[in-house]
Amino acid sequence: MKMVTFFVVGLLVHIVFFVSIFDIYFTSPLVHGMTPQYVPLPPPAKRLVLFVADGLRADSFYKPHVNGSTRVPFLRNIIEKKGMWGISHTRVPTESRPGHVALIAGFYEDVSAVAKGWKENPVEFDSVFNESRHTWSWGSPDILPMFAKGATGDHVYTHSYPAVNEDFASTDASTLDTWVFDEVKAFFKYAKENETLLSRLHQDQNVFFLHLLGLDTNGHAHRPLSAEYMDNIGLVDAGIAEIVSIVEEFFGHDDSTAYIFTSDHGMTSWGSHGAGLPSETLTPLVAWGAGVQAAQRDISQHYEDDYMREWKLDTLKRVDVNQADIAPLMSSLIGVPIPLNSVGVLPLNYLNNTQRFKAESMYANSIQILEQFKVKMSQKKETTLSFLFTPFPPLTESAQQNFVRNARVLIDMGQFDKAIRLCEGTITQAMEGLTYYHTYDRYFLGASVVLGFVGWTSYVVLVILKTHISSRGLGRTFMSLGLATTIFLMIQCSPWMYYIYCLLPIPVWYCLFLVFIQVLSFFYRAMLSVGLIVLAGWPIVSGLTEKSKSRTVSWILSCLCLALFPLMPVVGREPNVTLVTCAAAMMLFNASSYLWSTRKVTPLHRKDLQIFFCQVMATVALCAYVLTSTHSSLQRKEGLPLVNQIISWSTLISSFVVPLLSSTRLFHRLLSILLSLVSTFLLLSTGCEALFPPVLSCLMFVWINIEQEALQSKGASSRSHLSSTDFSDSIDITKIRQLRLDDIRRSYFFVFFIIMAFFGTGNIASINSFDPASVYCFLTVFNPFIMGALMMWKVLIPFVIVMCTFESIQVSTQLSSRSLFLIVLVISDLMALHFFFLVQDYGSWLDIGTSISHYVIVMSMTIFLMVLSVFTHILTSKRILVGRRMKMHFR
Template identity: 60%
Template sequence: MLLFFILGLLVHFVFFGSIFDIYFTSPLVHGMTPQLTPLPPPAKRLVLFVADGLRADTLYELDENGNTRAPFIRNIIMHEGSWGISHTRVPTESRPGHVALIAGFYEDVSAVAKGWKENPVGFDSLINESRYTWSWGSPDILTMFAKGASGDHVYAYSYDADNEDFGAQDVTKLDTWVFDNMKEFFHAARNNQSLFSKLNEEKIVFFLHLLGIDTNGHAHRPTSREYKDNIKVVDEGMKEIVSMLEDFYGNDGKTAFIFTSDHGMTDWGFHGAGHPSETLTPFVTWGAGIKYPQRVSAQKFDDAFLKEWKLENWKRQDIHQGILPVDYLNNTDLFKAESMFTNAVQILEQFKVKMTQKKEAILPFFFTPFKLLSESKQLNILRKARSYIKQRKYDEAVSLCKELIQLALKGLSYYHTYDRFFLGINVVLGFVGWTSYASLLIIRSHSSFTRGVSKEVKKPSHLLSCSFIAVGVLVAFFLLIQDCPWTYYIYCLLPVPIWYAVLREFQVIQDFVISLLTFPPSQLAGYLFIFTLGIEVLVLSFFYRYMLTAGLIAFACWPFITQLWIRAKSISLSWIFFSLLLAVFPLMPVVGRKPDIFLVIGAGSLVLLLSLCVLTSLIKRKDRFINEELLLHLFQMLSIALSMYVVYSTHHSLLKKQGLPFLNQIISWIILASSFVLPLLSPTSLFERLFSILLSWMSAYLLLSTGYEALFPLVLSCLMFVWIQMEQETLQQSGVSYRQKVTSLQFTCNLDITQFRHLYLDDIRRAFFLVFFLVTAFFGTGNIASVNSFDLASVYCFLTVFSPYMMGALMMWKILIPFVLVMCAFEAVQLTTQLSSKSHVFILQHFFFLVKDYGSWLEIGTSISHYVIVMSMTIVLMLLNGLAHLLTTKKLELYGKSKSHLI
């Protein structure tokens, strides 16, 4: 059995890892011939201002007094340059946004798994192609383009990462630091002849990364005074920088300026998904080679922004982040046509390299070329475009080049995903095979469906073994002659032994089918209908959280369907009440909620009140109350009270912009660390151990809460306590005698009760309940499939300095706490229903296998994340099942007592 679980874990890791190898591969192509436009550029230097996290509407709109927040930018729009909205793509994060702006392509998603701050993927960029680049700003962004750049021509000046503190009194210093250091740099250049000469060469880039707006947005929300005032600081700083540069270069008219943002931000201070507030960013450009403002009488845009911003008379030109906006250029038609022709040839060269690479790696009779862009069509379009340019038919040339670019991009995507279907088929074969094999193992070992010969392990036929060996050899040879990566061997060869194991169980399959045929058709159809309906509710809950509410309402009707209402009315009433109470949470807003610390304090107060009631009950029930138990209970109550105090005082301190108090930070980490140990000091009796786990982990959850979600683990745990009692009543109703009451049960790690009984249909229902509760734990207060469901404010009791990995770990722990509470309750359910955890875990995994993913794989954060969540939960389930077993059965004794001692 241990070997089976180890193999199962490895198989799941393969399935989990396959998505990164199939969908998260680098689209970059190397080895192309560089292409240049054979005309002089209009500008000698570019100044790029990127206001991180700036929303388009907040910049362009007028304030409550009808005044602009950015008078300098407003003046540029009306008198000097062109403007519009830059549409970004998901994930709306700083790294992919800057890669799109500076490197000209959408973020290589494979880089996310390799690193964040630095540049682990070798892509070319504007900065790398410059003669010299000087950049100022955050170390998270600047190092992406500085490290790996060819030669010694990229200079980055950044402040210490500790300055990125969401609790700092004034984070506009992140922007003023950039402006001040750039001024000092140019002041020093006047007295440094070598630097002065470099600054006056051609192909110079100045990159100013301004992080203050993003930091203020996370800390105070984009609707706050701090966020809007930061825009004024940036506007004033840009005005000074532009004036300084014009003075330094003597107004030579050879400087181009761009002001934009990498992404926007939601009203609740986050980004990462595709909400318009995240994908609509400002784009303002002026200077050398840029069109002057164009007055218009009407514009065709679906949104009502223009009238709100009072900019309806100035031509708005929207662009897509990462695509050269030719319409912004103030140059000859010949220059535009030649630039588009060069761009088309660049992308076509990438297409050719990608096609050649794929063609050489595949046997000729298996290779299917991209038919929309054959070699003859490539030559024909290029020849025709060049002819149009010679005939001065520039518009026709530009249009034809755009057509070639679109075809080449489609071709690049075609060859990039060439193996995706083949690999996907093999992963599905392995996935279905493993599910089938595990199902057959459950049926053979833990059910009464099979009898007689199927219980005996039969040796497989020699022909079957030889056939699968032959298939494996053929698959390996096929991959070898095509020089495939080693991961392809895993995905393609793994289904072979899995399906061999499945076919070995043919007798079990036959017995199971015969057993199913003994059920009345109407009864079997009813079971299948309920089973299918339950699976569909689970599937839909990944997309529509209110389906969890529908499921919980259906759960509330369970006592009436099974007649438990007659047998145990008080327990049934509790089940109905807490099911309906929990059903409220999926209807609450998943994001966009404002912090409400009083709800957190209220949740802590309810836990303290419940603790007092439990303490009083234990004192009355026990003949003697051991001092250690009393002290432990009081200490856990103290942890809850301390958590409430830390949450309140931290929130109050941050509102005053006094930062995170150091004492609060220390207390928070101590409470988090102690939450792992304190439950192990409590008695192993079922009720007391589960309640101790709730108290310890609830204290940590309060520190990670900002609003109504603080009540969620409490309500969920109450329902779990009732579920344990309901299951014992159900077991007695079905005729299984069980004398012990729930309050007298003891957790133990040595007891294996598999010999007591086989699986019943009720056990499938129990497994479904558990899966549903786990999904509710994941999606009950948020949508973890979307990164912007998280609120950075939830970790402010632990740290406020930006640390993506530490903050991400704390957020994930917050998500896992309700998950572990459910798993611990399930340990008790297994104990009360006299069933081994092994068989139940088998069934549980199969419910996750049945949760399918629908929709496109193109949107990161939605469809791919659903697959990742399902696969992660099956893997994490195996690990957290062990954690729950440890938390419920192990006991640490003080004063050198035995660890297995039970009170």
């Protein structure tokens, strides 16, 4: 009962620590209650047409062919003669939802959106669509609804195609864009016959939004350098040219329409997005029409990148913006208030208007951001004791009043340039002030959580010491180090305080050394390779080589082979089905070799042999065939074969059941679990990562054997033979031995291998920017939740392999799982405390996401290991007997 209580309490404590960073670092910055700001001058445009080519890279759009011709003749002509152009810098994650929120609402999606999967609005927010008189939108069902749901009233209309159309295996994904263009043409044709709609269309402050998803889908399916992707760019250009012609004709060429063409994010050369490479964060921006500056010559401009010359645009003025700046630009063009939560700054170089209009627009922009600052300050002031409240120094209430008065006076006096500079400075200060009040309570809450960490870790250490007070190995080590230090100081005739200074770091640095290499591996995956090379020499240093040279050689080779994986790239890998097939063959060979080598020591029953035969000769081989067949079919543009899809899902589901049908003998059950997991992993692999589970499992099997040798070398009693060890056997509590120094090493090895299981073939970027081809055996129609779940299980499979190995070591070494788990708890909590101080909520989304992920991974590891230990215990020790009810065995 005490163990259950400790488990529940520990789980709750770590859940609190886990949730704490979201209350400390990642509460939503959005506030409500601001007043919309209007520009008291007539806008230049009555309507706006927004084209967003989802997944379009800047270089793919701007770069001409080798012969100098362009794939976008219409938009190229706009750039050279009629409009302004530049690069829109997006933020990470470069995904569709946060990109469109930045474009249309003017702010960068906060972390709370992750909890909703970027499908629902976590908080209500304002947008250009909401501020418009009417907005008509066409495109994806994943993007359009979130702006309609967030709108007040019923003036945002959506027209989307069925979600099933977003199929990565379609023969031509550009049909998604063709659908949009056809629907818009039909819409204007119908409007000529509908007087009510015709009247609405001729009102001012209207917006038309065309979301073009074909490029993103073709980029995922065929890569951005493919003919399909490049042809799709040409189709988009031709479609936009036709829509512009129809719009101009419909409104009688009244020169009152503004046009903006851009993208929500780019794409890597291997067809993914979500991280922060330039190919993902640099997107095109072209604006023309009413109120937009015409093309300008400028041969004196200089940029850090070398794109201008490559794009043949070095003589045309280029104006770059942040993605959130496009929202205030659209608002200014049609004369609607800038979205209330926008943090974008109006790019004046895109406007073709008077200086008074620019000054008034910038003034409205600064007041709009200042309004957010005022609400934020008021909220914090109301929830803080008056004598503890410290206002943001640069923007006190008097400073705000002075700005409003001075800016207004400068505009009224016609000193527009000075007014603009004053507004820009105030915007910068207001943004800093928003951050100041948003992080006001951070240090207080952070200190409280740190005290909780220290208290909990100290309690766990005391529990370990209380349970194993007679642990002599650890004590002898500390005594030896302390004695050596003392003798050295005595020889030096050092003062007595020197003894304290020199002896204190011994236990501290002992603990720090255990976690140092693990912490460093979160930032540099190559450190795992260094760690594995160091671990390879463990049997030699510990003297285990003399007992079993063959296992020592196996350990060294397995460590060195596994050390290769952290050195491989995690993104940008081209699919290589041959490597996946090699991984399947390697698994078949390993399993067959084991069954042959143990046929006399631990013969299997006929039914167990049938299960192994089914797994080894059928499932693994069949999965390799299904993967090859699926990718071949997709390359031929024949889609995902239904039979392959059924086999893939059946394999995934059966992988949770088949191991429970096999023998509970240690190696037999482990092999059954491994074969089931690897079968699913193969279906989710596209290249060299498929080799990771077979190599990892080889090392795990050697680890189990070599730990048995280490235990026997210490003179400890052990069971007869590992091959006869049964997971379902009950352990005699009288045989549970005391904790030894080797058990701390075992726990450290376990934590190291858990980290290796995650970072061996991936990292944060690989999750943010995974290749959709990994799930093509299961589905090709875009479904973020199912795809995310499949990728998460792929990530967890190596974890389960390591967990089952650790369960085997606990059984074979006759050590209480509670004791080993407590040591693991201390190590992981020390790592978590380190990453707690490294969490940041500033910089790019990649920086923020990486800092969150590191803390979340370590904290989740503790919580996750608690839960996963129950799952692996069931997976290893329980057995389903066909035709009879399940027999429940408890150790």
